[in-house]
Amino acid sequence: MLDLPPTPMKRLNMAYNLAKEEGINYVYLGNIPHNEKENTYCHNCGKLLIERWGFNVVKNVIKDGKCPYCGSVIPGVFNH
Structure with missing residues (x-):
């Protein structure tokens, strides 16, 4: 897929925000250094x-x- 252009940040942000609005708690954008998302x-x-x-x-x-910090259960599999 290296022959395809990167997905524009505007579209990635739209997808991120939509997922959050739909109630998905642990949304993140991958491979975007220096981005809090x-x-x-x-x-x-x-x-x-x-x-x-x-x-x-x-x-x-x-x-x-x-x-x-608050003791909330974080569902998932986390390897250190």
Whole structure:
């Protein structure tokens, strides 16, 4: 797919916002360095849980499937 142009940010933002409006809690845009929407935030307190840089996870603070700040359960499979 390297022969295709990148998806415009406007379209990516539209998809992100639509997913959030539909109630999807853990939406993120991948492979967009320096964009806050490439990270994962707690659905309850809004704190940063997973920080990404492109395809890499830089920081993951989820502990035992919970937000370390407010204790909310974060559903998913998280490997450290």
